[in-house]
Amino acid sequence: xxSLAPPTTKIRIVAAPERNYSVWIGGSILASxxxxxxxxxxxxxxxxxxxxxxxxxxS
Numbered sequence: 279x280x281s282l283a284p285p286t287t288k289i290r291i292v293a294a295p296e297r298n299y300s301v302w303i304g305g306s307i308l309a310s311x312x313x314x315x316x317x318x319x320x321x322x323x324x325x326x327x328x329x330x331x332x333x334x335x336x337s
Contacts, residue, residue: 279289308314317335
């Protein structure tokens with residue numbers, strides 16, 4: 279970042295300490311939404327249709 283900014287510009291990067299868990303937190307929030315739950319696939323559906331079940335549910 280410092281190489282892209284003018285030399286007189288003070289650079290400060292702020293990052294949340296729990297950023298390592300951001301994906302898990304976001305996934306947890308997404309999974310709790312009722313609209314997302316309609317797109318869930320069961321193990322039986324996946325075993326029967328394979329990865330294509332994702333395209334059927336999410337398109």
